[in-house]
Structure formats: C-alpha cells, structure tokens
Amino acid sequence: MSDEVVTPGQAPRAVGVRAPWEAVPAGLRAAVEGHLDARIVAAETQLGGFSPGVAARLRLAGGRRAFVKAVSAAQNPDSPRIHRSEARVARALPSQVPAPRLLADFDRDGWVVLLFEDIEGRTPAQPWRxxxxxxxxxxxxxxxxxxxxxxxxxxxxxxxxxxxxxxxxxxxxxxxxxxxxxxxxxxxxxxxxxxxxxxxxxxxxxxxxxxxxxxxxxxxxxxxxxxxxxxxxxxxxxxxxxxxxxxxxxxxxxxxxxxxxxxxxxxxxxxxxxxxxxxxxxxxxxxxxxxxxxxxxxxxxxxxxxxxxxxxxxxxxxxxxxxxxxx
Structure with a gap:
C-alpha cells in the first residue's frame, strides 16, 4: 500500500483532560523515584486517551526514561479500578506481545500508580495512511x-x-x-x-x-x-x-x-x-x-x-x- 492519505474523516480527537504530574502528591512522587531508583528531572504530560489521571513520560537522572500512569477517585471514581485491572493484565502478558513492560505498580494514599518502560513512538497519523x-x-x-x-x-x-x-x-x-x-x-x-x-x-x-x-x-x-x-x-x-x-x-x-x-x-x-x-x-x-x-x-x-x-x-x-x- 502507498503512504498517501486516505479519505479524511471529521473525527473528534481522542484527547481527554489529563492531570499534570505536579498534581500527584509529593510523597507519591518520591515513592515513584524510589521504585525507579532515580531522581525525576522532567515530566512531559501525554494528552492522548480519555483517562483523567496522570499520564507522563519521565526523564530520569542518568538519562533513563519511564512512563507513569497515576489516578485517584478524585479524578474519576472508576479509574483506580481500571488502573488495577491494567496492572494485572500487564504483569501477565507474554514477552512476545508488543506491549510496554510493566516496571512497577502500587497503591498509596488513594492513588493507583503504574510505571512502564517508555516507548519511543507516535500514534498513527490521522486521517489514516x-x-x-x-x-x-x-x-x-x-x-x-x-x-x-x-x-x-x-x-x-x-x-x-x-x-x-x-x-x-x-x-x-x-x-x-x-x-x-x-x-x-x-x-x-x-x-x-x-x-x-x-x-x-x-x-x-x-x-x-x-x-x-x-x-x-x-x-x-x-x-x-x-x-x-x-x-x-x-x-x-x-x-x-x-x-x-x-x-x-x-x-x-x-x-x-x-x-x-x-x-x-x-x-x-x-x-x-x-x-x-x-x-x-x-x-x-x-x-x-x-x-x-x-x-x-x-x-x-x-x-x-x-x-x-x-x-x-x-x-x-x-x-x-x-x-x-x-x-
């Protein structure tokens, strides 16, 4: 298939209202650093998707990267349960599945936090090519x-x-x-x-x-x-x-x-x-x-x-x- 653009659609964007990394309580941010065994030097919020929680690419001291998802019932009452379900599945996926590797997950102070490997990539172009x-x-x-x-x-x-x-x-x-x-x-x-x-x-x-x-x-x-x-x-x-x-x-x-x-x-x-x-x-x-x-x-x-x-x-x-x- 060629890479020309297919017939355009007038689709709403899959973009929710994300909480910024700074919305995570300080103690929780410190716990994330503990799980990653590194200091976080930058966090870039990712807008795609509908979860109202935090979704951010983290840059760590020493150059490593990670991806964090975090949410509490204050953002949406169902989201903590959804994050826990995601963690259960991510832990069990076979290595052959092209999915990010789960590095850690934990509950603390009403928040559910998931840490994944950071994937260098982009979502498909819209309209589809x-x-x-x-x-x-x-x-x-x-x-x-x-x-x-x-x-x-x-x-x-x-x-x-x-x-x-x-x-x-x-x-x-x-x-x-x-x-x-x-x-x-x-x-x-x-x-x-x-x-x-x-x-x-x-x-x-x-x-x-x-x-x-x-x-x-x-x-x-x-x-x-x-x-x-x-x-x-x-x-x-x-x-x-x-x-x-x-x-x-x-x-x-x-x-x-x-x-x-x-x-x-x-x-x-x-x-x-x-x-x-x-x-x-x-x-x-x-x-x-x-x-x-x-x-x-x-x-x-x-x-x-x-x-x-x-x-x-x-x-x-x-x-x-x-x-x-x-x-």
Missing part, C-alpha cells in the same frame, strides 16, 4: 496468533461486557414504557429498533471465544516506533473472546478517522476467516448500540470529550451494520 493501517492490521493478526488460547486469566467477554452490550434492548423497553422519546437517535435506528434489540440479544454467543482480546484497539492506544514495530498500550479491558472481536471493535474508529469501509477491512483480514456472519452481525449490533446509547448520556466525571468520540464511532458502526443487514 494506508501504509500505517496495513502495519496495524498485520499486528492485529499477530496478536490473535500469540494470544490464542488466552495466556492470561481474564474474564470471558460475556462477563466483561455484560453491563455494556444491552443498550438497544434498554432503549426499546424505555420507549415502550413512555420514558424515552428516542430523541437524538438515527432515524434508521428508530425505525428498526425492535430488530436491533433482537439482533443485539445474540451478541454473547457470537462473541465467545478463547483469544485474549485487548478490547479497546484504537489509534490512540497504538504506538508506531521508528524501527517499524507497532506497540499496543492500555490493556485494562482485556477479556477472552472470538479471534475477530478486537478487529470488529476497532474498525468503526478506523472509519471515523478517515479509513476504508469496515466491511472491506474485516472481510479481507485473516482473523475474520470463517467467522459466522450472524455472530458478527450480532456483536456489531451490540457494539453500535453501546456507542450510540452511551453517547446520549451525560459525560462521566473527568471525561468531557468521551461522548462525542463515542457518537462518531457509533455513526460508523451503524453504517456498517446497515450494510450488513441490507438496511
């Missing part, structure tokens, strides 16, 4: 090969996503009860709400599998290194799922950010070979419902940019779903 997208699609295949069967004890996707993949059924029930006027929903979704709720109900059986899925593959969770590697960061949502689960969840964001139609990429990819079409459609319906239903809710504490990002992905996912169902 074909050559970079090809690199990433290749890594999606590599991950499925290395991570099947799952080498890490994580929940099955039927458990990890049970609280998320029910929005069409919830919306339909609320509409039937007269408590949801469907304001803001796509007209096609409104006209097919019953069918969408029925499709969504089959997602759990469709998504089941024994591949360790990242669960949140997007451009802002990928680093392209100067030596040609693709490094996958942020693993708190890992679960056991179908080999194609990560690919399916990633493709609406690719489309949103100027990439090719999802169906084109999905059908051509090795991890989708032999996938049950009905299972794929059910999971896609559930994911589209999750995105579009979540986008109608108020922003979570500390994450003011999340809902527009979900809405834009939802538009792409629904477009794909319509093409699969002949809508």
């Amino acid at each position: 074909p050559a970079e997208l090809a690199r990433v699609m290749s890594v999606v295949g590599d991950l499925a090969a290395v991570l099947t069967p799952s080498p890490v004890d994580v929940p099955p996707v039927t458990e990890s996503h049970a609280g998320s993949f029910h929005n069409w059924r919830d919306i339909a029930a609320a509409h039937a009860a007269g408590t949801d006027d469907l304001a803001g929903l796509d007209p096609w979704a409104v006209g097919h709400l019953g069918a969408l709720a029925e499709l969504e109900a089959g997602w759990a059986a469709g998504a089941a599998g024994d591949t360790l899925a990242h669960g949140d593959l997007r451009a802002d969770n990928l680093l392209l290194t100067p030596d040609g590697r693709v490094v996958v960061v942020d693993w708190p949502w890992a679960s056991r799922a179908a080999r194609w689960f990560d690919l399916l969840l990633m493709l609406p964001s690719v489309r949103m950010q100027g990439g090719p139609p999802p169906q084109q990429l999905f059908d051509a990819h090795e991890v989708a070979a032999g996938a049950d079409p009905d299972a794929v459609t059910a999971v896609l319906a559930a994911f589209a419902g999750y995105l579009l239903g979540s986008a109608r809710l108020p922003a979570p504490p500390g994450l003011p940019t999340l809902r527009p990002f979900q809405a834009a992905q939802g538009v792409a996912a629904l477009e794909w779903l319509r093409s699969r169902t002949g809508g």
Whole structure:
C-alpha cells in the first residue's frame, strides 16, 4: 500500500483532560523515584486517551526514561479500578506481545500508580495512511496468533461486557414504557429498533471465544516506533473472546478517522476467516448500540470529550451494520 492519505474523516480527537504530574502528591512522587531508583528531572504530560489521571513520560537522572500512569477517585471514581485491572493484565502478558513492560505498580494514599518502560513512538497519523493501517492490521493478526488460547486469566467477554452490550434492548423497553422519546437517535435506528434489540440479544454467543482480546484497539492506544514495530498500550479491558472481536471493535474508529469501509477491512483480514456472519452481525449490533446509547448520556466525571468520540464511532458502526443487514 502507498503512504498517501486516505479519505479524511471529521473525527473528534481522542484527547481527554489529563492531570499534570505536579498534581500527584509529593510523597507519591518520591515513592515513584524510589521504585525507579532515580531522581525525576522532567515530566512531559501525554494528552492522548480519555483517562483523567496522570499520564507522563519521565526523564530520569542518568538519562533513563519511564512512563507513569497515576489516578485517584478524585479524578474519576472508576479509574483506580481500571488502573488495577491494567496492572494485572500487564504483569501477565507474554514477552512476545508488543506491549510496554510493566516496571512497577502500587497503591498509596488513594492513588493507583503504574510505571512502564517508555516507548519511543507516535500514534498513527490521522486521517489514516494506508501504509500505517496495513502495519496495524498485520499486528492485529499477530496478536490473535500469540494470544490464542488466552495466556492470561481474564474474564470471558460475556462477563466483561455484560453491563455494556444491552443498550438497544434498554432503549426499546424505555420507549415502550413512555420514558424515552428516542430523541437524538438515527432515524434508521428508530425505525428498526425492535430488530436491533433482537439482533443485539445474540451478541454473547457470537462473541465467545478463547483469544485474549485487548478490547479497546484504537489509534490512540497504538504506538508506531521508528524501527517499524507497532506497540499496543492500555490493556485494562482485556477479556477472552472470538479471534475477530478486537478487529470488529476497532474498525468503526478506523472509519471515523478517515479509513476504508469496515466491511472491506474485516472481510479481507485473516482473523475474520470463517467467522459466522450472524455472530458478527450480532456483536456489531451490540457494539453500535453501546456507542450510540452511551453517547446520549451525560459525560462521566473527568471525561468531557468521551461522548462525542463515542457518537462518531457509533455513526460508523451503524453504517456498517446497515450494510450488513441490507438496511
């Protein structure tokens, strides 16, 4: 593939509101230095991603580098649990997985701190460039090969996503009860709400599998290194799922950010070979419902940019779903 830019999309940026390194209490910063056995001489906040906590590249005395993630319930009540989950997965990932190595993690004074090796790299260009997208699609295949069967004890996707993949059924029930006027929903979704709720109900059986899925593959969770590697960061949502689960969840964001139609990429990819079409459609319906239903809710504490990002992905996912169902 050439390196020319693909069709641009008008996508919201995956940028949250990060707390600066200086927001970490002094005693906690000293503890980080203790774990790294070096004095921190500079910290550069990284803006990508949605966590409201600290995410910073640290430069240490002597020239070494590290990456720190730190959060407390004051930034978002759910974030400490998410960081602890990420640490559990990161500790257990096999060395063949292209992910940053976890150096240390600890809880102190209400904060959860994770220290990783610092990766020299950048996120993929937006809109997507074909050559970079090809690199990433290749890594999606590599991950499925290395991570099947799952080498890490994580929940099955039927458990990890049970609280998320029910929005069409919830919306339909609320509409039937007269408590949801469907304001803001796509007209096609409104006209097919019953069918969408029925499709969504089959997602759990469709998504089941024994591949360790990242669960949140997007451009802002990928680093392209100067030596040609693709490094996958942020693993708190890992679960056991179908080999194609990560690919399916990633493709609406690719489309949103100027990439090719999802169906084109999905059908051509090795991890989708032999996938049950009905299972794929059910999971896609559930994911589209999750995105579009979540986008109608108020922003979570500390994450003011999340809902527009979900809405834009939802538009792409629904477009794909319509093409699969002949809508």
